[in-house]
Amino acid sequence: MAYLALYRAWRPQKFQDVVGQEQTVTAFKNAIAQGRTVHAYLFSGPRGTGKTSVAKIVAKALNCLNVSGGEPCNECSSCLDINRGNFMDVVEIDAASNRGIDEIRELREKVRIMPAQGNKKVYIIDEVHMLTTEAFNALLKTIEEPPESVIFILATTEMQKIPATIVSRCQTYQFRRITMAEIITRLEQVAESNGIHISQDAVAIIARRSNGGLRDALSIMDQIYSYKGTVIQKEDVIEVLGLVDDIFMADLIEALLAHDSARVMNMLDTALDQGKETQQIARESVIYLRDLLLYALLGNKADLIAANQSHKDVLDKQKGKTNQEKMLMALRKMMDTADRLRFSEGNRVQLEIAFLEVCEILSDNTTEPQSEVRLREAPVEDSGVKKGRPKKTEAREGLWKQILYKVKEKRIPTHALLSQGSLLGIKENTMFIGYKKGYKFHKERMEEQANREILETAIKEIINQEMEIQFIFMEDEQYNDIVVKKAIEIFGEEVIELKD
Ligand SMILES: Nc1ncnc2c1ncn2[C@@H]1O[C@H](COP(=O)(O)OP(=O)(O)OP(=O)(O)O)[C@@H](O)[C@H]1O
Ligand SMILES: [Mg+2]
Ligand SMILES: [Zn+2]
Known part of the structure; x- marks a missing residue:
């Protein structure tokens, strides 16, 4: 016999087998026992918490020939057929696999036909947030006035993606994480x-x-x-599990301390692709930073949560790479993020931006006396852009510093993204900003409207002129050529030392 994965073999078949989700289960058992079901339900909640399982139990209970106290018997022909997936009136649609257009269209036609085999036709639409707008609209029309004998159960891990028009027509159940x-x-x-x-x-x-x-x-x-x-x-x-976790976290913090945000982004990418949850990463980094901070403060007296003796060497090295104030700021940032991620399942960008900010916090050499920094860096005159005749290379660097400074005042994450690029040159109304190849994430984020606008405003405030901005990869030979030429036109020969 083929090996059946444990989670399949252990799919709950009755309400009483469901772990947790008591409120939902009780509500359904009562509604079914009393014949008070409605025609559309929406189940939301994290992955693997029982949404599909409960939807199937509901489908069985509604069609079971010996239903008792709302529980299906799992023995009658209807129950058995549903368990085997052979029951014509229980239809499962996976919106993720084909975005559901054909199925929903078909559903609109078929939904009017009376149940063939059982009491109720039950449509279970899984991953419903994946439906296209067109499919959503078709679905909406269908659930607005369904025939008596039809019930829809929609399930999703991403409630916020479900149109309000759908939500308002469904009775909703929130599935909880299992303790x-x-x-x-x-x-x-x-x-x-x-x-x-x-x-x-x-x-x-x-x-x-x-x-x-x-x-x-x-x-x-x-x-x-x-x-x-x-x-x-x-x-x-x-x-x-290769509880690479510990090692992963130590490496991630190492990359943060080295201000290597490209590496941080790559590591996050890999971890998320391997199925790690955003919130888990945030929480683990909180614990790590907390251990690191306490270790920096108390040394061997520190009561460490995750780190053990063998980690202390690593902590010893790492604590020297930053100071306590920055560590505390980084820790606060990650705690906030971990908190926020609890309510926005799987929000990858939030996590990435948080790490960029932490990278920024840890790398910032100017955190100490903010006001002095302002005096030293902010005045336009100092950079030589408007006054005096400094070397052109210096002018470019001065301008870049001012831009970064202004952007930072406006929004730290944008600064974190921008600071990994460099100012290549200006030609007429276009400013060229280059990124090294590994910085695809940074470049693409900067190209997004919100970040671009912050940069444009900052530039306008500094040079009093509207600028188009072009972000380019520096290794791109062709571009290099153009930009080098342009840079020469503006700043002179000495500018052409493009970084590798
Ligand atoms: N509440 C639960 N009680 C018992 N088993 C559960 C529960 N939740 C999940 N499982 C186990 O996990 C498997 C998958 O559950 P199910 O398909 O119902 O999750 P889901 O919430 O629909 O997940 P997804 O959002 O990924 O579709 C089940 O076969 C079962 O083994
Ligand atoms: Mg499911
Ligand atoms: Zn039955």
Whole structure:
């Protein structure tokens, strides 16, 4: 028999099997028992918390021939057919796979046909936020006046992407993250009935790692089981997950301390692609920065959360690369971000911008007395742009410094993005700003309207003139050529030392 992934084998088949989500489950059992269901439901909540599972149980309960107290029997022909996916009146549509246009169109036609096999036709539309606008509109028309015997259950991980017109026509249920304790209990139950001996601390690591999603918890255990067999210790979990986490975090902080924002972005990219959650990364970095700060303050007396003896060498080196004030600022920033990410599932850009800001905070050599910096850097006269006859290269650098300074006053994240580029030159009304190839993220973010506007305003305030801005990659030979020529026209021969 083919091996069935644990999370599939352990899909809850009855309301009573669902872990957590008590309010939702109770509401449905009562509504079904009392025949008070409505025609459209919207389930929202994090991945792997039971949305699809509950939708299927609802579909079964509505069609079960022996439903009792709102629970399906799982034995009658309807229940069995639904479990096997053979029941004509329960239709699952995955909006993610084809964005649903054809299905929704078809649905509009078919929805008027009476149920063939059962009581109620149930349409389960998964990942509904992925529907195109056209499909949403078609869906809206359908759920506005559905026939008696039809029920829609829409499910999404991204509630904020669902049009208000849809939300207002549905009864909504918020699925919650499953608690650590509930996940641990479930993992132990699944382990036991599969003959897996797993230690308590191993279970705890998996539960923590899965961040409230039961599917993730089960599939992590599955992975470890398939590598390590039926006896699983903490070390096995760490090894298999490559609890690269610690190492990852140390490297990430290292890159931050080195002000290498391109590397930071690449590391985030990789981690997110590997399925790490934004909030998890934010939280882990809070813990790391907190450990680093306490270690810098108290040395061996510090009560460290994540770091152990073997990390202290790393912490020793890292604490010398910054000061406590900056660390504290960085820590605050990440705490804020971790907090905010709790309410905006998977917001990648928020995390990236936060890390850019932290990079900025840690690299800023001018944080100490803000007011003095202002006096030293701000006056236009000092840079020689308007006054005197400084060398042209100096003029360019002076101007760039002023631009950065002005932008920073307006918005720190924009400054963080801009500061990784360099001013190549100005030709007529166009200013050329170059980025090295690895800085694709920075360049693309700067090209976005909001950041571009801040830069344009800053420039206008400094040179009193509107400028078009072009962002280019410096390695791009062709561009280099043009820009070098342009730079020469403006600043003279000595400008052509383009960085590699
Ligand atoms: N509340 C839960 N109770 C019991 N098992 C659960 C629960 N949530 C998730 N699981 C486990 O995870 C698997 C996937 O759950 P399900 O498909 O219902 O999640 P989902 O919320 O629809 O996730 P997604 O948003 O990724 O579609 C189930 O087969 C089951 O093994
Ligand atoms: Mg689902
Ligand atoms: Zn039944």
